[in-house]
Amino acid sequence: MSSYRFSTDHHTHDAILMCIDFRFSQAVPALVREQFGAEAFDIIALAGAAKQIVDDPDGIAIEQLKLSKKLHDIKRIFLVNHYDCGAYGGNKAFSSWEAFRARHAEDLRKAVVIVTEAIPGIEVVPLIAEVKNGQIALTSAENSE
Numbered sequence: 001m002s003s004y005r006f007s008t009d010h011h012t013h014d015a016i017l018m019c020i021d022f023r024f025s026q027a028v029p030a031l032v033r034e035q036f037g038a039e040a041f042d043i044i045a046l047a048g049a050a051k052q053i054v055d056d057p058d059g060i061a062i063e064q065l066k067l068s069k070k071l072h073d074i075k076r077i078f079l080v081n082h083y084d085c086g087a088y089g090g091n092k093a094f095s096s097w098e099a100f101r102a103r104h105a106e107d108l109r110k111a112v113v114i115v116t117e118a119i120p121g122i123e124v125v126p127l128i129a130e131v132k133n134g135q136i137a138l139t140s141a142e143n144s145e
């Protein structure tokens, strides 16, 4: 049985908004920790991640992010969409890898605008969790067209 130390510090600097998909729920926080040096973060999991924000800019995703800011004073939000996301119809909804990246990058870009307008001063990092050779990797959504 594992034991976990409870933090007495009520502030963190980061939050992750990711999809509910169990195939990514271990990897995404671990990769954010590794690649961005994020140590402690709030995790908000909603199907489709950025899609939730784009489809409903006043909805639960923004509400939860605002709460995270209010309660834990977050400075940075990692927005993570992923490969084969059911909320987007899975991989079969896309004719190619480029089409998949383009659609997710577009929603992530829109979501960044919505989040930064809703939460002034926040930094938003848009990411796509890809799968290559059976391995999950996080890539910047800002490099896609």
Ligand SMILES: [Zn+2]
Pocket (backbone or CB within 6 Å): 019, 020, 021, 047, 048, 049, 082, 084, 085, 086, 087
């Ligand atoms: Zn998903």
